[in-house]
Amino acid sequence: MIEAPVVVIGAGPIGLAAAAHLAERGIDFTVLEAGQSVAAAIGEWRHVKLFSPWRYDIDSAARRLLEQAGGWTEPELGVLPTGGDLIDDYLEPLTKTPELSGRVRYGAEVVAVTRVGFDRIRTAGREDAPFLVRLADGAELLASAVVDAAGTWRRPNILGGSGIPARGEAAASGHIASALPDVLGRDRERFAGRRTAVVGAGHSASTTLLELGELAEQVPGTEVLWVVRGTDQARTYGGGAADELPARGALGTRLKKLVQSGRVELVSGFRTEELALTSDGRVELIAGDRRVVADTVVNSTGFRPDHDMVGELRLDLDPILGSTRALAPLIDPNKHSCGTVPPHGVDELAHPEPGYYAVGAKSYGRAPTFLLATGYEQARSVVAALAGDWEAARDVQLDLPETGVCSSNLAYGDSDSEAAGGCCGPAPQAVEITAPTSRGLATGISGGLLTLIEDAPTKQSGCCN
Incomplete structure (x- = not known):
């Protein structure tokens, strides 16, 4: 040799x-x-x-x-x-x-x-x-x-819900942002006062949603949609107070409250089949007869x-x-x-x-x-x-904090109450959305990758890498 x-x-x-x-x-x-x-x-x-x-x-x-x-x-x-x-x-x-x-x-x-x-x-x-x-x-x-x-950072998954690119996905690439954009910093202008759809159910999606929530409090007209394939977001919400990593548990807790408040519009059971550009310069996600229209789509699908x-x-x-x-x-x-x-x-x-x-x-x-x-x-x-x-x-040994949830876009159960926002009062309807609607957004933070990422009262992140 x-x-x-x-x-x-x-x-x-x-x-x-x-x-x-x-x-x-x-x-x-x-x-x-x-x-x-x-x-x-x-x-x-x-x-x-x-x-x-x-x-x-x-x-x-x-x-x-x-x-x-x-x-x-x-x-x-x-x-x-x-x-x-x-x-x-x-x-x-x-x-x-x-x-x-x-x-x-x-x-x-x-x-x-x-x-x-x-x-x-x-x-x-x-x-x-x-x-x-x-x-x-x-x-x-x-x-x-x-x-x-x-690593895998240079090879993001695609948006198509069947494991292959959605029809029109390549042509719409200019409207697609990669996971974990710097919503409150470097990439702020791309999202401020605009309509964003975050696709994915992992910690990086949670991070981006919570930062968009904070941005929406600062800039009127900032709108946030959360597009997921499953109908039960228990995996994303995670272990809450029982999590051995408090910041990871808090990530899901904050996001759940944001959805329950209606400040993030949850679009569940949505498997993207096609992307199309609209006449007014936006992008449209299509799943059968359902449509989601946004200025930017954040690909947080893993x-x-x-x-x-x-x-x-x-x-x-x-x-x-x-x-x-x-x-x-x-x-x-x-x-x-x-x-x-x-x-x-x-x-x-x-x-x-x-x-x-x-x-x-x-x-x-x-x-x-x-x-x-x-x-x-x-x-x-x-x-x-x-x-x-x-x-x-x-002689391999691991000491890992338990109860955290790492998921990509896996469906988890089929809870109507979760899809509707949970048990804490009225919830937003997870239905097709074709036109912007004005709404405020609660402060948020978080997302992640590589270790499991997340944050507290400012920027955060959660996810595995």
């Missing part, structure tokens, strides 16, 4: 955690980051507050490297960081430690991973061949192993992994989730929330291709039940296996 470093794809929290563990074990490595800065994907939602406090957001090996380097002050563990805090107070300093300094290549987008001289079919001698990693600029690297922590770049490797993917087949039943969002996922590590993450491991959000495929703490333990286990320390690799 040619001597080559381990290549880590992605300089987000999980990729850098893998790098920290590799450094501690004295294994040569290179980190490839597609963006121009550390955790570039998180940088796009740096305004969002995680609902996991710092105690769940710092990897153990990363903490040791930061403490050894000196000059780093550990954040207060009970505080909720924003995405920007995560970068500025943790990930950026980590890349400057002696062990990681100079090991991250920026602007290095990976477009393909294969074996030198081997396509997916050839077998004899395969395990002795190094990996070949090709970048978008044509450069190539050899690797002894690949830890793929690329994300999916990019397996195309590793298409010549031998993968054993679950046909439903796109995770490994062994991991799928442990993370199935029909059965698990973020906090009930069982401990898992290298054995559950292994593919028939020795030396290739997807970790972090990408390892979960299309399941939205991922937490940073889960990804950190994955990284630790995989690196221990690469070092040949199988006892440590298989």
Whole structure:
């Protein structure tokens, strides 16, 4: 076998955690980051507050490297960081430690991973061949192993309710905003005084809805629609006061009150079939004979992994989730929330291709039940296996806060009272909406991704990444 470093794809929290563990074990490595800065994907939602406090957001090996380097002050563990805090107070300093300094290549987008001289079919001698990693600029690297922590942020799900793009979705792309826009900051003008439809039932949708609620209090004429496929929003509302992450529980509680007040118009049981542009410059979501008209549609329907770049490797993917087949039943969002996922590590993450491991959000495929703490333990286990320390690799332990709900757009039950707004008085009708109606909006906040994101009396966020 040619001597080559381990290549880590992605300089987000999980990729850098893998790098920290590799450094501690004295294994040569290179980190490839597609963006121009550390955790570039998180940088796009740096305004969002995680609902996991710092105690769940710092990897153990990363903490040791930061403490050894000196000059780093550990954040207060009970505080909720924003995405920007995560970068500025943790990930950026980590890349400057002696062990990681100079090991991250920026602007290095990976477009393909294969074996030198081997396509997916050839077998004899395969395990002795190094990996070949090709970048978008044509450069190539050899690797002894690949830890793929690329995440899923660049691959959002589509709006179509049947798993494929809705008719006209591509043509309406100018009216579609990606998840977690900075409603109260950078993107304010796009939403202020306008009509917005947020599609999706996860924590990122909740975050955007609550920020739009706050904006509507500030700017008259700001209108908010919440479009979901299911008829019972129990998954989105979550565990409330029983949640071990108070900010996560508060996220659902605030959103539920906002819907019950009528300040957010809930359009339930709506599976988008078509998008059409209107004569007055708006976009129309169509489901049978139902219509929803808005200036902007926020796509908060979740994300999916990019397996195309590793298409010549031998993968054993679950046909439903796109995770490994062994991991799928442990993370199935029909059965698990973020906090009930069982401990898992290298054995559950292994593919028939020795030396290739997807970790972090990408390892979960299309399941939205991922937490940073889960990804950190994955990284630790995989690196221990690469070092040949199988006892440590298989000693997998997780301590996750329970009762949180991570969902994408899954229907959950069929409660008419929930669809109508709950049991606290009159509720808005979840029916077709074809023309704007004036309404105020209660203050709100929140949404998220990557750890479960959320906020308190200002911006927040909630969701898994």
